[in-house]
Amino acid sequence: MRSNRAGWALLTPTLVILAIVGFLPFLYVLYVSFFDWNPFSNQLGMKWTGVDNFRRLVFDGAFLDSLWRTGLFAFTTVTIELALGFLLAQTLVKSFPGRTVFRTIYVLPLVMAPIAVGATWRLLTIPGFGPIPYFLDKWFDIDFRLATFADQAFLTVIAMDVWHWTPFVTLTLLAGLTAMPKEPLEQAQVDGANRWQVFRYLTIPMMMPVLLTVIFIRLMDALRIVDEVFMLTSGGPGTATQFIGIHIYRVIVPKTDYGYGSAMSLMVLYFTIVLCWLLFIALAQVGKQRE
Amino acid sequence: MFKHKMTVMFSVLVLLSMVLSACTVAAPAPQPAAPAAESGEASWWRTASQAAGCEGVTIRGVSESTPPSRYAADVLAASFEAETGIKVELEATSWDEMYTKAINDMQAGTGIYDFVYIEQDIIYQYLANDYLTNLTQLLADNPELASPDFDFAKFTSFIDNFKDADGNIYGVPMEAFLKVYLYRLDLFNDPAIQEAFKAQYGYDLAPATTHQQYQDIADFFTQYGKDNDMELWGTTVQGNTGHASSFYEFFESIAPTFGVYNWGINQDNWKASVENGGEMNSDAAKEALAFWVGLLADAPPEATASTWDEVAASFAAGRAAQGWVYGENAAWIATDPERSKVVGNVGVALPPIAEGVMADAESGAGYIGYYDGGAFGLPVSSQNPLCTLLWMQYVGQESVQADWAIAGSRIVMESTYDDPKVQEVDAKVDGYYTLMRESGPLFRGAPPFPFHSALREVVQPFIWKALSGELTPAEALDQAAAAADAELVNLGYGQ
Numbered sequence A: 001m002r003s004n005r006a007g008w009a010l011l012t013p014t015l016v017i018l019a020i021v022g023f024l025p026f027l028y029v030l031y032v033s034f035f036d037w038n039p040f041s042n043q044l045g046m047k048w049t050g051v052d053n054f055r056r057l058v059f060d061g062a063f064l065d066s067l068w069r070t071g072l073f074a075f076t077t078v079t080i081e082l083a084l085g086f087l088l089a090q091t092l093v094k095s096f097p098g099r100t101v102f103r104t105i106y107v108l109p110l111v112m113a114p115i116a117v118g119a120t121w122r123l124l125t126i127p128g129f130g131p132i133p134y135f136l137d138k139w140f141d142i143d144f145r146l147a148t149f150a151d152q153a154f155l156t157v158i159a160m161d162v163w164h165w166t167p168f169v170t171l172t173l174l175a176g177l178t179a180m181p182k183e184p185l186e187q188a189q190v191d192g193a194n195r196w197q198v199f200r201y202l203t204i205p206m207m208m209p210v211l212l213t214v215i216f217i218r219l220m221d222a223l224r225i226v227d228e229v230f231m232l233t234s235g236g237p238g239t240a241t242q243f244i245g246i247h248i249y250r251v252i253v254p255k256t257d258y259g260y261g262s263a264m265s266l267m268v269l270y271f272t273i274v275l276c277w278l279l280f281i282a283l284a285q286v287g288k289q290r291e
Numbered sequence B: 001m002f003k004h005k006m007t008v009m010f011s012v013l014v015l016l017s018m019v020l021s022a023c024t025v026a027a028p029a030p031q032p033a034a035p036a037a038e039s040g041e042a043s044w045w046r047t048a049s050q051a052a053g054c055e056g057v058t059i060r061g062v063s064e065s066t067p068p069s070r071y072a073a074d075v076l077a078a079s080f081e082a083e084t085g086i087k088v089e090l091e092a093t094s095w096d097e098m099y100t101k102a103i104n105d106m107q108a109g110t111g112i113y114d115f116v117y118i119e120q121d122i123i124y125q126y127l128a129n130d131y132l133t134n135l136t137q138l139l140a141d142n143p144e145l146a147s148p149d150f151d152f153a154k155f156t157s158f159i160d161n162f163k164d165a166d167g168n169i170y171g172v173p174m175e176a177f178l179k180v181y182l183y184r185l186d187l188f189n190d191p192a193i194q195e196a197f198k199a200q201y202g203y204d205l206a207p208a209t210t211h212q213q214y215q216d217i218a219d220f221f222t223q224y225g226k227d228n229d230m231e232l233w234g235t236t237v238q239g240n241t242g243h244a245s246s247f248y249e250f251f252e253s254i255a256p257t258f259g260v261y262n263w264g265i266n267q268d269n270w271k272a273s274v275e276n277g278g279e280m281n282s283d284a285a286k287e288a289l290a291f292w293v294g295l296l297a298d299a300p301p302e303a304t305a306s307t308w309d310e311v312a313a314s315f316a317a318g319r320a321a322q323g324w325v326y327g328e329n330a331a332w333i334a335t336d337p338e339r340s341k342v343v344g345n346v347g348v349a350l351p352p353i354a355e356g357v358m359a360d361a362e363s364g365a366g367y368i369g370y371y372d373g374g375a376f377g378l379p380v381s382s383q384n385p386l387c388t389l390l391w392m393q394y395v396g397q398e399s400v401q402a403d404w405a406i407a408g409s410r411i412v413m414e415s416t417y418d419d420p421k422v423q424e425v426d427a428k429v430d431g432y433y434t435l436m437r438e439s440g441p442l443f444r445g446a447p448p449f450p451f452h453s454a455l456r457e458v459v460q461p462f463i464w465k466a467l468s469g470e471l472t473p474a475e476a477l478d479q480a481a482a483a484a485d486a487e488l489v490n491l492g493y494g495q
Helices: A002-032 A052-058 A061-092 A099-106 A114-125 A131-140 A150-179 A183-190 A195-223 A227-232 A244-252 A258-290 B002-026 B039-051 B067-084 B095-108 B123-128 B135-141 B157-162 B191-201 B211-227 B244-258 B283-298 B301-305 B308-316 B327-335 B357-363 B385-395 B398-408 B414-418 B420-428 B432-442 B452-468 B473-490
Strands: B058-064 B087-093 B115-119 B172-184 B322-326 B346-349 B371-377
Touching: A002 A258, A052 A258, A061 A099, A061 A150, A061 A195, A061 A244, A061 A258, A114 A131, A114 A150, A114 A227, A150 A195, A150 A227, A183 A195, A195 A258, A227 A244, A244 A258, B039 B067, B039 B385, B058 B067, B058 B095, B058 B371, B058 B385, B067 B087, B067 B172, B067 B327, B067 B385, B067 B398, B087 B095, B095 B115, B115 B123, B115 B385, B123 B371, B123 B452, B135 B385, B157 B172, B157 B371, B172 B327, B172 B385, B172 B432, B191 B211, B211 B283, B211 B322, B244 B283, B244 B322, B244 B357, B244 B452, B283 B452, B283 B473, B301 B308, B308 B322, B308 B327, B322 B327, B327 B346, B327 B398, B327 B420, B327 B432, B346 B432, B357 B432, B371 B385, B398 B414, B398 B420, B414 B420, B414 B432, B420 B432, B452 B473
Parallel strands: B058 B087, B058 B115
Antiparallel strands: B115 B371, B172 B322, B172 B346, B172 B371
């Protein structure tokens, strides 16, 4: 009984802070989402519109496009990061000369702030001055202009995210591989299993909780990406890299459409929660199977 | 052992930080000379500051990081503090951030900023929301704080942009300039180039007066750059495909030269599309967009990533033979050898225009380009309105205008044109100030739309898509006009 009370006492400051900085703003956004509120419209003040803002979302091509684009981006980056990360983790788990040095250099992008990553890539890719367009032109005769060609912009944003976050995936998976019991693997080899069979039937299932956790973290991050992309392309060319976070920013900040922007934020939050929930279910299933 | 290692590491960190700090403060940037103040003036400012209880007070402002704003932050703020004891902290930041910060502050009424930069095009939004203090009234209510050296009547007619319907003033103009046609004198005056141009096009090389001439010159110099292995292109284009600057270049500088004014919006019924009486997707507008997008073929590769700053930088780097460039950059491009490779080689002219546009401009029915500028406004949420009133009068004195005009290519008072220092620089900038004085009335600022940024946000993606080739100019404007019509209804206009 006493330990319960002590636990709650210790939790209280955190809960109070969470309520103030998390729950109250959420309630306010929920409240605003039911209003038509743009301070620069002909009608000053807030006007109750019920669920109109949410209904508008369903028919809003720009919103749906940015949502689709974000999903595509998140799926692509997480898949590539997972594949590369696993490969590198498998490599790094073994001992080879220069492993420590490589590991140190390799994790450097991880410590960079997203805005600095965006700035770095912007400098690397700026047409006329950046080394990437210069060498692509010189060696492969490729006209690389990020602000002109939509495909190039989208692929560059993916490359930037992979560069930034694959080390995180690698480190997490490396921790999982290191902590994995060796006996089942050795037993399988003794029983004549080849490397692929060991990987497919032992390593992957045993790593599944770690893999799902990594997917969970990276997916959430990828879905809410803003700063790196905003720094690199500002969402352009056109709307080619205007992911949902940038779209919401544009609706709420320069366009000052607070009601609609709030509804948009809530809808994205809803999608994110659904995705989290699905991943949690998957994690729970894996847990049960292991038991 | 561990403790020893920690101590060593900590010592190294401290040493490093000391070295870095030393490097940081070792060489303060040289500042331009502060405007001299007469002893009488100084005592008036000090007395007024004491009377208002402002000595030792800090006032804060936010502005776009432009040459005029940086001069105000670096030079005028220091001299004002010396004369009044009031410290001015002026944040000169990016255009987007400035608006976000200023609007958030005024809307929430937090009072972080005592003065904000009000661009000519945003004033109507601010007035509609009662964000700003009526300066005419504030001065009338506090006659003891009215400086003898400050007079609204001394400003050019640009100050009219900051008045309400009753003539009350809400901003002290601090910058005003034209978006002009800059060209390279060294290239245009080269006899060999002139000869080659005439042989190819059949007329003399001179600053373009028509769009076809502009196109010819752009084509010619792009080819000239290729033939001579030079980093030279025919024109600048402010064609950023993810920033509002491209929207502005098209609607405020290019479209008017084709006779499409006020963003193509019919102000009688608040409609943009031709079907509803607007002009945003008219044939003239489509021709204008096709012309401008076509110029990308003659522009440096950075054009689709260029805002106003990069356009000025490209021209200063000698990478373009001609271009529409914001006049606030004209002086430094023409005179500052540390930042510009084309010092002494900058020509200034009126932009090329379509038939009938000059007649429209002279009659007041239209305009040939963009007259940009801004003022310092005093938010009603300011915590120090009287101290800020002193600052605003200080920057609005005649005596500080000439040096400011030279540093920022801006002029807000008629008398500044006659200042010998300005006239000396005028000669080096191919008569930019004279052109601004004589032809300024042919240019105009943004239309008085209270929904300025909301509508821009809706229309600009279509311009970006036209620039990136995702849409044809005609498709882009048709879709933009339809979206603008719908948004105007959303905003309560054109029901």
